[in-house]
Amino acid sequence: MKLSLRMETVKNTVVPCKTLCDVGCDHGFVSIALVEDGTAKKVIACDINKGPLAAASDNIKAAGLSDSIETRLSDGLHKVTKEDRPDAIVIAGMGGALTVKILTEGREVLKTVSQLVLQPQSELFLVRKWLRNEGYNISKECFLYDMGKPYFVIDARPGEPTPHTDEENAFFDEFSEYLLKDKNPLYREYLKKGIENNETYLKGMPAEKRGELIKKTELMRKALLMTE
Numbered sequence: 001m002k003l004s005l006r007m008e009t010v011k012n013t014v015v016p017c018k019t020l021c022d023v024g025c026d027h028g029f030v031s032i033a034l035v036e037d038g039t040a041k042k043v044i045a046c047d048i049n050k051g052p053l054a055a056a057s058d059n060i061k062a063a064g065l066s067d068s069i070e071t072r073l074s075d076g077l078h079k080v081t082k083e084d085r086p087d088a089i090v091i092a093g094m095g096g097a098l099t100v101k102i103l104t105e106g107r108e109v110l111k112t113v114s115q116l117v118l119q120p121q122s123e124l125f126l127v128r129k130w131l132r133n134e135g136y137n138i139s140k141e142c143f144l145y146d147m148g149k150p151y152f153v154i155d156a157r158p159g160e161p162t163p164h165t166d167e168e169n170a171f172f173d174e175f176s177e178y179l180l181k182d183k184n185p186l187y188r189e190y191l192k193k194g195i196e197n198n199e200t201y202l203k204g205m206p207a208e209k210r211g212e213l214i215k216k217t218e219l220m221r222k223a224l225l226m227t228e
């Protein structure tokens with residue numbers, strides 16, 4: 001089983017743990033890889049849909065890991081209990097708003113969790129904001145391209161986030177404090193390309209509609225400067 005670079009990055013971000021919940025496990029490839037390489041002793045592979053869960057179950061059986069990976073039909077963390085005592089959670093490949101909904105509704109279960117590995121496909125700012133407000137630190141963030149598409153993988157741990165003004169918080173929620181301070185070269189190129197694209201759009205836009213995009217592009221320029 002060959003994982004995509006995105007899934008491989010998600011897997012490699014997880015630190016050794018006893019019980020991991022893979023929420024929205026789909027095919028179960030990440031769950032399987034995490035047990036196979038010894039990172040997770042046990043995995044609860046959850047999905048809201050029966051089809052993906054059946055596929056995960058077949059893949060888990062084929063890998064001979066039915067004793068270590070349990071599949072569970074669950075909307076988010078609803079069917080995971082405090083008694084399961086997960087110490088790590090993976091939520092990958094879902095939108096930022098859905099990721100936040102799953103975390104919010106699963107708050108009780110998160111009490112035993114020491115690592116959240118999150119790979120939202122959109123609205124990253126919602127996830128970073130939730131983490132900051134709920135007392136999590138982003139200890140690492142990876143930025144990568146897989147098949148030409150950009151992805152962010154967040155490693156969050158319980159802890160007090162660095163204090164900032166509201167304005168700074170909003171800026172870092174949008175542009176990632178970790179990636180900017182890390183001066184990530186790939187992320188720098190991503191920002192540069194985004195600015196160039198916006199400049200092209202702006203040229204073709206009626207003047208009265210440009211305000212929002214001009215503001216956003218100025219913030220992107222500020223972010224780009226921080227990566228120098």
Ligand SMILES: C[S@@+](CC[C@H](N)C(=O)[O-])C[C@H]1O[C@@H](n2cnc3c(N)ncnc32)[C@H](O)[C@@H]1O
Pocket residue numbers: 007023024025026027046047048049052074075076077091092093094098102
């Ligand atoms: C795009 S796939 C991502 C699969 C895998 N996590 C990955 O990163 O490759 C999203 C999966 O999440 C499941 N899903 C969507 N909403 C969910 C929810 N509220 N709770 C659990 N699973 C959900 C879908 O059924 C689907 O299998």
